[in-house]
Amino acid sequence: MADPLLRLKSVRKEFAGGVIGLDAIDLDIAQGEFLTLLGPSGCGKTTTLRVIAGFEAPTGGTVLLDGRDITPLRPYDRPVNTVFQDYALFPHMNVSENIEFGLWLRKIPPADRRKKVAAALDMVGMSDKISARVTELSGGQRQRVALARAIVCEPRMLLLDEPLSALDAHLREQMQVELKRLQSGLGTTFVMVTHDQTEALSISDRIVVMHDGRIEQIASPATLYDRPATRFVASFIGTMNLLEARFAGLSERMMKFDADGLHLSIPAAGEAPGLGESRTIGVRPEDILISAVAGPATTPARVANIVFHGKALRIRAVIGTATEIVIDTPRQGETSALQAGTNIHVYVRQDATCPVLAA
Numbered sequence: 001m002a003d004p005l006l007r008l009k010s011v012r013k014e015f016a017g018g019v020i021g022l023d024a025i026d027l028d029i030a031q032g033e034f035l036t037l038l039g040p041s042g043c044g045k046t047t048t049l050r051v052i053a054g055f056e057a058p059t060g061g062t063v064l065l066d067g068r069d070i071t072p073l074r075p076y077d078r079p080v081n082t083v084f085q086d087y088a089l090f091p092h093m094n095v096s097e098n099i100e101f102g103l104w105l106r107k108i109p110p111a112d113r114r115k116k117v118a119a120a121l122d123m124v125g126m127s128d129k130i131s132a133r134v135t136e137l138s139g140g141q142r143q144r145v146a147l148a149r150a151i152v153c154e155p156r157m158l159l160l161d162e163p164l165s166a167l168d169a170h171l172r173e174q175m176q177v178e179l180k181r182l183q184s185g186l187g188t189t190f191v192m193v194t195h196d197q198t199e200a201l202s203i204s205d206r207i208v209v210m211h212d213g214r215i216e217q218i219a220s221p222a223t224l225y226d227r228p229a230t231r232f233v234a235s236f237i238g239t240m241n242l243l244e245a246r247f248a249g250l251s252e253r254m255m256k257f258d259a260d261g262l263h264l265s266i267p268a269a270g271e272a273p274g275l276g277e278s279r280t281i282g283v284r285p286e287d288i289l290i291s292a293v294a295g296p297a298t299t300p301a302r303v304a305n306i307v308f309h310g311k312a313l314r315i316r317a318v319i320g321t322a323t324e325i326v327i328d329t330p331r332q333g334e335t336s337a338l339q340a341g342t343n344i345h346v347y348v349r350q351d352a353t354c355p356v357l358a359a
């Protein structure tokens with residue numbers, strides 16, 4: 001990436017008692033991107049955000065903004081603003097006063113303050129609530145006021161810590177769309193923390209998957225889904241069959257693998273393993289297809305159980321010696337007649353992207 005807006009260079013955070021919050025993180029964030037920090041509880045997402053904001057001083061490494069070392073700067077001296085999980089609005093102030101507060105601190109003249117407050121409220125669709133008390137607002141409305149307050153000072157970067165976690169599922173989905181629209185409209189760099197992979201996949205330009213204070217992979221949502229680099233990422237993003245497969249030879253630039261009878265075909269890249277050598281290969285449940293009849297590429301399987309998922313069925317089946325696989329199949333015709341114990345034939349979709357996974 002040429003000249004990132006923000007660069008974390010070997011950033012390390014060791015807390016009192018020797019807990020490693022961040023273990024030498026390197027991360028470049030581009031101007032104007034929507035970047036999400038994703039990972040399980042305790043992986044270091046919030047610590048990363050707090051280090052960028054300046055609330056937490058790293059115990060090693062540097063934070064650069066536009067190439068300038070901002071590591072020693074206090075939060076309020078950074079052109080960065082944070083939207084907190086609980087919104088942190090001032091309950092004794094009305095909507096307009098909440099939004100205006102930061103402008104007042106920066107000694108912006110009253111007429112300009114009013115204009116900026118009106119523009120920020122307009123951006124979040126809350127112009128009609130300018131004089132409302134924040135205690136009278138719904139969760140979604142408070143979230144919008146918190147966003148307006150954060151963008152009104154035109155930060156270079158907006159940091160969002162689980163900003164939608166207090167909202168119910170329906171409103172959350174609606175706010176995801178609004179957040180993305182707001183970010184593209186402003187062209188401001190957004191860095192968001194979430195542990196919700198669906199949210200991360202639907203909203204982000206790039207996702208940083210974290211695990212144990214380290215970065216496992218940084219990629220676009222589609223790349224993370226199609227080509228997870230490690231077992232951790234593969235099992236964290238969506239559902240993935242992690243199959244131990246033996247290399248069975250090269251054919252027409254494809255590497256053939258056998259996973260307990262299931263045939264896998266992967267474009268040859270790099271050095272091929274030795275014959276019989278084993279690799280972990282990821283196969284998405286929707287890439288395993290069911291056939292009523294046996295064919296040269298199919299593998300016999302026995303249905304173990306079926307879970308109804310609305311328009312799809314999730315089938316657990318057993319192949320080979322005792323390998324369990326998960327299959328997602330549309331609910332239609334013959335599949336709706338399947339039940340536990342049914343013998344079926346399965347094969348992997350030809351155009352499936354089956355990543356070879358690192359440990």
Ligand SMILES: Nc1ncnc2c1ncn2[C@@H]1O[C@H](COP(=O)(O)OP(=O)(O)OP(=O)(O)O)[C@@H](O)[C@H]1O
Nearest residue numbers: 015019020021040041042043044045046047048195
């Ligand atoms: N102030 C602190 N003192 C000691 N340890 C801390 C402190 N803050 C965070 N940690 C530890 O650092 C690690 C990373 O914490 P962090 O809050 O960044 O994780 P997270 O990914 O944001 O988790 P969550 O999704 O639960 O908020 C955890 O092991 C946590 O217990």
